[in-house]
Amino acid sequence: MRLTLRTLLAYLDDTLEPQVAREMGQKLADNAAALELVDRLKRVTRKRGLGVPSSVGTKGDTADPNQVAQYLSDTMTAEQVAAFEKACLDSDVNLAEVAACHQILTLVLSEQVRVPPTARRRMYGLVGAPASLPNRKPGKTVPVGGTRDDTPPADDRIDASYLLGMSAFAAGERRAVRLTRLAVIGVVASLLVVAAVMAWPRHPDAPRETAALPATTPPPAPPAPVAKAEAVKPDAVPVTEGTKLEILPPPKPIEVPKVVEPEPAVPTPVPTPPAVVEPPKEAGPPPPASVDRAVVGQWEKREPLPVLVRQSPANPAWTRVPADAPELVSTDRLTCLPGYKATIRLESGVTVDLWGNLPDLFLGSPILEASLTPTVPAPGVSADLTVHTGRFYVITKNPKGATVRLRFATEVWDVALGDDKTEVVLEVSRELVPGPAGAVRASAGLHVNAGRATLTSTALKGVALGKADEVYWDSVSRLSRPRLDPDQRMRADRSAYWSKFPVYPDAARAKASLAALDDFSKKIADPNRVRATFDEALQDKPEAANFQAFATARVAVLMFAGLGDVNGLADCLGDPSRGFIRQAAAVGLRSLFAADPSSAERFREVLVAKARLPEDEADTAMRLLRGFTPAERADPETLTLLGGKLSSASVPVRELSLFTLVSFIDPADPAAKPLLTFDAAASAEARAASTAAWAKKIDELKRKLAEPAK
16 A cells, blocks of 8 residues: 555544554654654644635635545546645645544544434424435445444334433333332432431521430539620530520620520629739740751842852752752751852841952951851741851841841840841851960951841840941950940941952952952852862963962862861862962961861871871971960070971971961061072972071071060
8 A cells, every 4th residue: 555645644543454554554664754744744733723725726715625525535636636635745724624624524424423213204304305205214325434324223212322321211111110210219309308408507596406415424514604705606615594605706696595494693703803914034045046957048149150058967068059949948057158249038038148258358357258057947036047157247128127046156146137227247257276275266246237236145135236336255255345336437447347348458369369259150060069170270280370370279279168178278288389379278277277176187187198297297287277376476496496397398387387487577578588489399409598598587586586675
């Protein structure tokens, strides 16, 4: 059989013989053009808005339905068939017409309409002869499906098979069957009426009937009479004699009729004594932070896109919060990496700006990253934030204000924002206390940028704060010191410090750092490759060193500090060719040790296990990172120790010695240039000149220390 349009339509409408249909299916499987035509047929027959098809060989919109009938009846010549099929393939309108007509004819002629014989005779009887012959039997036709219309018997009872199976309409049905059916219907109808009557609601004024209790069960004691009852449903209240209930709705009281006689006297209601108001108890300490996990807000997308990372309790790995999934979950630690600025909006309407910093952007603040953990707030509190380190600007969209609970170190501060125009900023910083112990000093400052706020803590009870007012706290004195009325000069200086958009101290370095931040934000496409992106940036060594390359590498090193990556910082501290990388690692390590004191021991283990430093050299590196007290800096022996470590066998120890010695001099002094050329990774011969210059400078510093104070 040839694969033509007509045979394809017969195959789709399932009018072919089974064997022919199988052959046609095999041909379709091997013919890509035919499969494409099948898809087109299915598509055009469901397409709406098609116009009127035009006839083959005509112009305009002239349509001849006889052409489709001739094509489907196979009465066209070969030339006419070719022209008709070409017109169908070139026009969706013609193709949809022939396909739809074939499908309709298949359904009509293959699935015969079963007309009752009596209805056929009545229809033909409406018109007299010779227009109709009511007694003529239906002729036999050959439809598209190949089935024949057999003549049904003339018995009226056969009509029942055409009328939805309702044999009750057959004229030949026995009378007993009809009576039985009618009786069943009557019984069912009676039961429905009885059920409807029993379910009909009673009138509200009708007395209730109570079921008799068993003899062994004592009757329940009647409730005490009351003058007025709460607004409850009548069915929910036991009815007793003499009781009057005020029922809502309806608003008008309903008097329940008496059931038992005689009516007892209604006791006189006893007036209730006034309630004793106890003095308010002093509020105890705030409850600990909630450990429940729930979506508490989301972070706002801004340009350039910041790098906000999170760390869940179940997964210590840092992952970036993607822009397409900004939901934030409680108990997840959120960190805005150094230099980036991110905004999170909580479900309560409180907005928090996380303000990361870099030394090139703002030298006045010691912080790098901004890190906090949001938790599910307690009733009456709009936000509960555990602040680890960094600066945070807090506002609310609620015109009535909001209460924000801030937890840091050992403190819990409840800050009540006066309205939606109030903005407060909290900065929590941690710094290493110089000395061998490696102690950490935490400090916090709260500043009101706009509006008014009220602070409540363990030490301060409802301190009212206005614009430019501040409160300070530190872990050494453990005292909160409000500064409520600074003078105008100090007010201007402090406002500049707390500004959200500070003036950069070095425009060129700030521009390079901002460009590096923007570049890293674009590179971290995979949320799981945050650390890998910074590591790859440090592995890239441009052929021509430039200021921008230096800035990018320094920023990448400080990102390791924000992520708490001691392995990355150890690699940077031992970098074999770039001194500025080693110096940035020293800055990052001091910041990390202050933010997370437990990281110091982990770093020492990395120095011994990975960097292969001897135990004593590792201890020296840790001592240099922790810094020296003022008394130790005034001791000439400290300078002697630092000068001797410039010749250590370890690159990290030599670099940290240089890092500490630079703090004794003025790097901007032109005389200090030979000192700053010291390269800890160079050979002994290459650094001999700068080592000698340092020896001379150390002797000069010792003489100044030995001079009596004037």
